[in-house]
Amino acid sequence: MKAAIITIGDEILIGQIVDTNSAFIAKSLDRIGVEIREMISISDDKKQILDTFSTLQDKVDIVMVTGGLGPTKDDVTKKTFCEYFNDELVVNPEVLAHVTQLIEGYFKRPITQMNKDQALVPSTCTILHNKVGTAPGMWMKKENTVFVSLPGVPYEMKYLVEEEIIPKIVREYKRPYIIHKTILTYGQGESLVAERIEQWENNLPDFIKLAYLPNPGRVRLRLTARGTDKEELEKAIEDNVQTLDAIIHDIIVGYEENETIETVIGKLLSKQNKAIATAESCTGGRIAALLSAVPGSSGYFKGGVVSYATEVKANVLGVPQNLIDQFSVVSAEVASAMALNVRSLLKTDYAIATTGNAGPSKGDSDAEIGTVFIALATPNGVITEEFNFGQPREKVIDRATVKSLEILQKEILKIV
Amino acid sequence: MKAAIITIGDEILIGQIVDTNSAFIAKSLDRIGVEIREMISISDDKKQILDTFSTLQDKVDIVMVTGGLGPTKDDVTKKTFCEYFNDELVVNPEVLAHVTQLIEGYFKRPITQMNKDQALVPSTCTILHNKVGTAPGMWMKKENTVFVSLPGVPYEMKYLVEEEIIPKIVREYKRPYIIHKTILTYGQGESLVAERIEQWENNLPDFIKLAYLPNPGRVRLRLTARGTDKEELEKAIEDNVQTLDAIIHDIIVGYEENETIETVIGKLLSKQNKAIATAESCTGGRIAALLSAVPGSSGYFKGGVVSYATEVKANVLGVPQNLIDQFSVVSAEVASAMALNVRSLLKTDYAIATTGNAGPSKGDSDAEIGTVFIALATPNGVITEEFNFGQPREKVIDRATVKSLEILQKEILKIV
Incomplete structure (x- = not known):
């Protein structure tokens, strides 16, 4: 299963903010065996969004779109979805009830037209309920490709990915196994580490890939095994990590994926x-x-x-x-x-x-x-x-x- | 003048690292009036890199490529450049002298073959000298589009952008004026701020665009004016910021672009x-x-x-x-x-x-x-x-x- 991630927003293109949403989405998809083919950041311009959708149509199975869904921006993305899917915006009563409850009940403020408009969604979309914010997620399919629209606010995006999208993909799609193992080393530079493990690296089987992720003062080594036999992959990773440990034991500080x-x-x-x-x-x-x-x-x-x-x-x-x-x-x-x-x-x-x-x-x-x-x-x-x-x-x-x-x-x- | 930014690296596509290089490059280009059309992250796979180059050929004036240039990775990117430009790798004596001096003189280590290979560059490329690292930058032109290859290490990439690329673009290309003004507000959410300034926003002239950049607890407003008459742009921005200040003076904390x-x-x-x-x-x-x-x-x-x-x-x-x-x-x-x-x-x-x-x-x-x-x-x-x-x-x-x-x-x- 292949995916692409699109981030919409001029603030990214002029470098005013760093896009951290794409990395979160990528990591979540990667963990369940979805291969991310590309990440693209574009302007909140209808024509450019439509062009990008067309380029990805039928090339990947799922396109995750973030940004362009805040109360001041959702117009462009939602209207573009309508145009791409030949659909129209309708009020979704459940979303409206949720927005009203959140604004009036929780924030104790009178609801505004801008808040109410967040309940406008394309008539044929599957709603992904956003319990932690006002903008709903949307899931729509055209031929072989699903397009998912998510709010750009990181906490809301994360909630929808973890609670709605990942479980839905796991239920509905078949995926291969992808196993990663990270080895965290401190104190030696990339080229020195590379020299030390060159022979080990050359002996890795074809289905295991090695990546160097250098940072000042440390290098992460990442092994990725991909295939259909989970046990075989796990064993191959484990064996190779043991051999590696014997070579550079002095600089290895940890093995957990998110370890620091x-x-x-x-x-x-x-x-x-x-x-x-x-x-x-x-x-x-x-x-x-x-x-x-x-x-x-x-x-x-x-x-x-x-x-x-x-x-x-x-x-x-x-x-x-x-x-x-x-x-x-x-x-x-x-x-x-x-x-x-x-x-x-x-x-x-x-x-x-x-x-x-x-x-x-x-x-x-x-x-x-x-x-x-x-x-x-x-x-x-x-x-x-x-x-x-x-x-x-x-x-x-x-x-x-x-x-x-x-x-x-x-x-x-x-x-x- | 239009630009695209490509980041190469599996570590980005699986979400293990967040791409901060693109934001830095975008900000630097934007400041001199270059419009960034898109940012793309792809795998370090020759075919995908070539496909992406072809897609951007003659659509933008400059393509900035980062990543894939560390001592363990430069093969793929450099070989791909050679293939795209129908060129071959040759040893550049100046780069070799610099690498040798850095490794043997500064780091006091014997130079390895991997270090020496960093001096291999496509024969027709213009070298961008990297004083702070071993991988040189490369500038190559095909028809109407320049492709620039930069190391992925942030300090090295930043050095080459600031000291080599920006001055070269300023010397060699004509660009329109782009003026940004950022207004930093604290303490009110995006939709509340939007309601308060709705009328002001509707009265903005066509050549000024407004963007909302919300973060937990704060909203940045960004005005962008684009045109040929620098003084007119500056005056329009200044006038509109004054009107805005009168409306939301209570929540404005600053105006500098990098202000926090x-x-x-x-x-x-x-x-x-x-x-x-x-x-x-x-x-x-x-x-x-x-x-x-x-x-x-x-x-x-x-x-x-x-x-x-x-x-x-x-x-x-x-x-x-x-x-x-x-x-x-x-x-x-x-x-x-x-x-x-x-x-x-x-x-x-x-x-x-x-x-x-x-x-x-x-x-x-x-x-x-x-x-x-x-x-x-x-x-x-x-x-x-x-x-x-x-x-x-x-x-x-x-x-x-x-x-x-x-x-x-x-x-x-x-x-x-």
């Missing part, structure tokens, strides 16, 4: 029954935000201090003023004191600290722009590393955050 | 010479991370405490234990004490505090999942508000962060 270094750290800390704290200067709370975004993180993440100003390092974290005067706020000595002191203050096993100069201009230190010191306090003492992440500011903060988590994960692993 | 509520807050605090601190529980450092991501934020953001665990609220922030026992950690009383105490501890003018239950399960409080208390301490006292942001966890953290910044911005504005 912060979820891996969370699992390790939970298992060891250990707690962590943070003392952040140049990363400004980013490390704490990543650690605490993991569900269940209250079990091991106690909190931290964002000591952005030099005086906060002294007054709240108790970094001695003479240390700051002697070595400057951006130094191994200050990073080390921050980590040790926040560990004592919050009574944790581990503590990670950052201090650096993210730029674009210098702050309370003469350290070169891009310089970052990372310190990790553990039950056995403190380790400190110095980096220069260059520029821009955003990259320095990103890299310092990722590197801190990498140092932490490596250290925790030693203790397991 | 945290940059607006930064400007206000700098102007007033005031400082801010944070005390975060359920938002886990996210507010601090957003405030500190703004260049120059060290001028007004002193830092904060991430008091994720209840004991940190008591021990570090000094929230009285009896207050916690009596009202629970998720309460207006605790939020208020957190804000007041972090304001004293860090000696700032303002302090924002959050405490809540982000879910998916309950923590140290019986408060309903989704409940968040936000407190703002100011020179005049403290204000507290209660919210329920529902689920999932990610939404609660997002909404609590945005709402905190909104409360802060409204309060600072009162003092201006």
Whole structure:
């Protein structure tokens, strides 16, 4: 079964917003064995939408369309659907009742004409009920291709994909098995990883594909097996992952599809029954935000201090003023004191600290722009590393955050 | 001048990564008056790439292609370019010298064959020198359409777009004027804003288009004027923005294209010479991370405490234990004490505090999942508000962060 995804909206074409809906839809379809052939973003212009529909007609089995369905925009998409399917808009009483209930009952506002118009749908469409918003989803078929229209608001789109569309596809269509396995590695670049596993890669069977997904500081390897015999696919993936693990065991941090270094750290800390704290200067709370975004993180993440100003390092974290005067706020000595002191203050096993100069201009230190010191306090003492992440500011903060988590994960692993 | 953007990579089609490159390229082209007709993501499959090239040939003036150029992937894209342009790969000595210098001189590693192969380029292409990475950009023209190939690594792609491609287009092509103006509003939903400005919208001249870009808690309005007389466009935009400001002055927070509520807050605090601190529980450092991501934020953001665990609220922030026992950690009383105490501890003018239950399960409080208390301490006292942001966890953290910044911005504005 093949699919295409269309996103409608000028805001995407001028780059004002990044399209995250397509990735969500793709991941959901991929998981049930639907192959996504292409993703297309176009203007909310009737002619361009119709042209794109015609191009995809009978080439794919399902076309998922998002955007162009907000209260101020739904006209174009809905009218275009009517034209493509030679249909007309009619009021759907169930949708009208739902919209009225939501606006008057929940938001306690008088219903407006614009709200009421959201209940206008093509007469022959199958309605996908949107319990979390006012714009319904619509499912219409022409010859061999289904066209599904979804609201562009991410929470509403996600609800309809998960609760309505995926179950409907699973019920109504036959699909092959697609099995993915992701291997998350940290600390080596794409070309170095590629060299190390070249021979293993060349020995992969034809039905398994390997992809490299590089990010600053980490590379995800993704294996994809496609076929009809689920057990055979699973066994082949498992065997090849084992062989791979033997080759690059030193840089592998996890295997879960949605795993990140912060979820891996969370699992390790939970298992060891250990707690962590943070003392952040140049990363400004980013490390704490990543650690605490993991569900269940209250079990091991106690909190931290964002000591952005030099005086906060002294007054709240108790970094001695003479240390700051002697070595400057951006130094191994200050990073080390921050980590040790926040560990004592919050009574944790581990503590990670950052201090650096993210730029674009210098702050309370003469350290070169891009310089970052990372310190990790553990039950056995403190380790400190110095980096220069260059520029821009955003990259320095990103890299310092990722590197801190990498140092932490490596250290925790030693203790397991 | 018309453009299309192609992103190549299976990792995008299965939804494993979100394509942010297209938005960056689109924004850069849009700014110099190039109209983006469509964005397409396809598989790294030679036939599909060739088909997509053919579809766009002579329909647009320039096709920007990203992805498929990393050391492990460049084969497919480069070989496809050769086939489409009936060309062959040759070693480019300048690129080879650059790659060698980067690997051996900067990374201090022996150069591998995979590294050397990055210097293989189609013989007739114009090289776009990539100073920040090993894969060069390539510029090739067939009939009326230019095809540009760029590496998929964001920092490298950005460098080539900004330093090579945009200047080249500006030198070599004529383009109309496109002027955008963004109006950032907070606190009212899309349909309510639309109702309020309906009459104004209907009176806009034909050459000005209005777009609504809704996000949870905020709506961006974007005006786009297109034409040949730059001064006329600018005047029309300015006049219409003034009329709009008179209608919805109460919800407008800024006008800059890349403005966010945290940059607006930064400007206000700098102007007033005031400082801010944070005390975060359920938002886990996210507010601090957003405030500190703004260049120059060290001028007004002193830092904060991430008091994720209840004991940190008591021990570090000094929230009285009896207050916690009596009202629970998720309460207006605790939020208020957190804000007041972090304001004293860090000696700032303002302090924002959050405490809540982000879910998916309950923590140290019986408060309903989704409940968040936000407190703002100011020179005049403290204000507290209660919210329920529902689920999932990610939404609660997002909404609590945005709402905190909104409360802060409204309060600072009162003092201006």
